Amino acid sequence: MEKKRQQNIKQTIRRNYGKIALEESSKDACCGPGCCSSPSPSMAATEVGYDSKELQTIPEASVLGVGCGAPVKFANLQKGETVVDLGSGAGIDVFLSANDVGATGNVIGIDMTDEMLERARRNAKNNNYSNVEFKKGDIEKRIPVSSDTVDAVISNCVINLTTDKVKAFKEVLRILKSGGRMVISDLVADRKADRIDADQWSACIDGAMAKQDYLASINKAGFRDATVLVEREFAGGELVGGRKITSIVVRAVKS
Numbered sequence: 001m002e003k004k005r006q007q008n009i010k011q012t013i014r015r016n017y018g019k020i021a022l023e024e025s026s027k028d029a030c031c032g033p034g035c036c037s038s039p040s041p042s043m044a045a046t047e048v049g050y051d052s053k054e055l056q057t058i059p060e061a062s063v064l065g066v067g068c069g070a071p072v073k074f075a076n077l078q079k080g081e082t083v084v085d086l087g088s089g090a091g092i093d094v095f096l097s098a099n100d101v102g103a104t105g106n107v108i109g110i111d112m113t114d115e116m117l118e119r120a121r122r123n124a125k126n127n128n129y130s131n132v133e134f135k136k137g138d139i140e141k142r143i144p145v146s147s148d149t150v151d152a153v154i155s156n157c158v159i160n161l162t163t164d165k166v167k168a169f170k171e172v173l174r175i176l177k178s179g180g181r182m183v184i185s186d187l188v189a190d191r192k193a194d195r196i197d198a199d200q201w202s203a204c205i206d207g208a209m210a211k212q213d214y215l216a217s218i219n220k221a222g223f224r225d226a227t228v229l230v231e232r233e234f235a236g237g238e239l240v241g242g243r244k245i246t247s248i249v250v251r252a253v254k255s
Contacts, residue, residue, distance in 0.1 A: 006163045009207075010138075012198040013161055014113050020064055021090065021115035041065030045092070048185075048247070049073065049230075058095035059123040068157040068204065068247040069185025072096045074229050080104040081151040084175060086139050086168075086184075087111060087158030091120040091132070097154065098132050109134040110143055140167045145175045152176075155184040160207045165214065169221030176254040182223070183251045187234060188214045190244040205241055211248070223252035 044065030046052050051073075055063055072093050077083060077100035085093045088109025097107045111117050111134065120134045137144040140162050153172045162168045172182050187204050188211040200206040209217070218226040227250065234245040 009163055009196075009198050009201050010112075012202045016199070016202045017089070017113045018115040020066065021113060021119045045070075050092075054096060054099075055092075057099055058092065059127045061119065062089075062091040062095055062123045064090050064092070066157070067092075067185065068187050068234065069230070069249050071154040071156055071183050071185045071249060072100070074249050074251065075152050075154055075181070075183040077101055077105075077152060082149060083107045083152045083154065084143065084145055084150050085109045086143070086153065086155040086172070087161070088120060088134060089116050091123050091134070093154055093156055094120070094132050094134070095123070095127075095129065098129055101131065103131055105131055107132045108145060110137045110139060110145075112136060112138050139171055140164050141171075143171045143175055147174050148177050150175045150177060151180050153180070153182045153184075155182075155186070157186055157204050159184060160186050160188075160204050160209070161201070162207070165209065165217040166221050169218050169223065173222045173254055178254055181251060181253050182218075183229075183249065185247065185249050186214070188246050188248055190246075194242060200241065205245065208243075208245055211246065215250070218250070218252050222254075224255050226250055226252040 041063045042055055045063055048067055049070035077097055079102040081101045083097045083101060088094050088111050091109055094107050094109040109120055117134050117136055124132050135144045159165060159168055187208040189208045191210050193206045196206050215226050228248050229251055230249040232247050234247045
């Protein structure tokens, strides 16, 4: 993909998710079956797999109703672990992870949108979270975390927003410890997109790869035996942009 198009996509993502962070609209960047139609962000979150009782244990302002799954449910986080959340947004998965790893653990949220980082940091400060931090970073270039230091990497409908999936997965591999795991929710498709539109990419549609290519990119980055844990239809099984989109949760381990 040409450099100018990549830059346009990233600028569109920053603009649209910046609007969501400022509570202007979630329709400009809608990753998830309920974020454009559900009456509340919490209801949209439960539609993609979050537990309503667990959502009550974290800051309400961290729940934006975007995403296509609930990766923390499948990450098996333990007390004292270090966790990184890619595309952390307002912090929903960071705060859920923080509850799991406890005071001896550490959770780092990575996002490239200033408005999201500001909102997430405010959520952490207002709710006295001492075991979380939020850093600005482009996960395709370099995740701002030291190599071989992380027990688990999670992400919710974010890798499909990148223009080079292999580079992003290589960065995940770099920061994980040996034996560390990656558990991510994402959207894939039955085939490659016929065209590329920046707004549709920002909405997690045009950037969705064919499922077999997505899994191959994980292995190409250096992971082995990427496993699909959960798979379900997106948008009620209707075609989106002429393609069938599927929501999956994938687990892979650094050997």
